[in-house]
Amino acid sequence: MSDVRALRDDGPLARAVFGRYAAATQPGPFVWLGLPLVRGVEYGGVIALVAASESSALPACFAYLAVLAFHHYDLLAGVRTGRDAPAPRVAAAGGGWELRLAAVGILAATGTLGPGLVGGAIGLGLVYVGEAAVRQWRVVSEPDDDATRSSGTLG
Numbered sequence: 001m002s003d004v005r006a007l008r009d010d011g012p013l014a015r016a017v018f019g020r021y022a023a024a025t026q027p028g029p030f031v032w033l034g035l036p037l038v039r040g041v042e043y044g045g046v047i048a049l050v051a052a053s054e055s056s057a058l059p060a061c062f063a064y065l066a067v068l069a070f071h072h073y074d075l076l077a078g079v080r081t082g083r084d085a086p087a088p089r090v091a092a093a094g095g096g097w098e099l100r101l102a103a104v105g106i107l108a109a110t111g112t113l114g115p116g117l118v119g120g121a122i123g124l125g126l127v128y129v130g131e132a133a134v135r136q137w138r139v140v141s142e143p144d145d146d147a148t149r150s151s152g153t154l155g
Helices: 002-007 012-024 031-053 055-081 088-094 097-110 113-141 145-151
Strands: none
Touching: 002 055, 012 097, 031 055, 031 097, 031 113, 055 113, 088 113, 097 113
16 A cells, blocks of 8 residues: 555655545545546646647646646556655655646746756756666675576585
């Protein structure tokens, strides 16, 4: 259950609002449904805001969404392969789905969607891709006990 909650990529606002509810409820047969709903709200909300306010920023929107999709895939791949979760500073830098959606809303209201989404894609890309590369490098550079045993160096 904790893996599903980590995959939601909640920020501080969502944890404060839904944290008590999530802790008080028992996991049911539809617990898996929360993750696609959160992704649909975030991705659909970003596309809807951009399409409604500044359709010329759609290419920047999809670059921004590509960075988010990479991050969300990396979260899932980490859980499936048993890697450690991203560092808390990475989650704090990303803000969570609700703060990212609010930021896009603010960009739409101020008329700066194009540059704002490009900046967001670059900034989040540096954080998410950089952290994923470092985390993967650590996994690869750790000695593998099975390989060491098969080479005969342990005994």
